[in-house]
Amino acid sequence: MLERTRHKNTTQVTFVVAADHPCGEVSVVGDFNDWQPGTHPLRARKDGTRAITVAMPTEQRVRFRYLAHGDYWFDEDSADGHDGTNCYVHT
Incomplete structure (x- = not known):
């Protein structure tokens, strides 16, 4: 799943995967x-998923x-x- 937050000059894209599939580390x-x-x-989140947010140019x-x-x-x-x-992904 992707989550996006748009700002003036950047878009924060959060990449999200399930906590247990696939097993082990994911980047x-x-x-x-x-x-x-x-x-x-x-990284693990409280809702049971794993995610990372990356700021990118719009x-x-x-x-x-x-x-x-x-x-x-x-x-x-x-x-x-x-x-x-x-x-x-389009930012």
């Missing part, structure tokens, strides 16, 4: 962090994917679209 990687795994790890199309333990890559079902390889 979001994409254009905004030069595709570096582990830069934006998702009016951008940002590509991303999730990376879980064991080199397991997966997509976001609620992304704005998919380019054939990666998900994307």
Whole structure:
């Protein structure tokens, strides 16, 4: 799930996954962090999900994917679209 908060010059995008699926550590990687795994790890929230919020410039199309333990890559079902390889979100 994606949550967005728009501000004047930035959009805060919160990337959210279930607490138990997939198992182990999960990070979001994409254009905004030069595709570096582990830069934006998702953390447990009180509602039982895991999430990370990333501030990005507004009016951008940002590509991303999730990376879980064991080199397991997966997509976001609620992304704005998919380019054939990666998900994307409009900020």
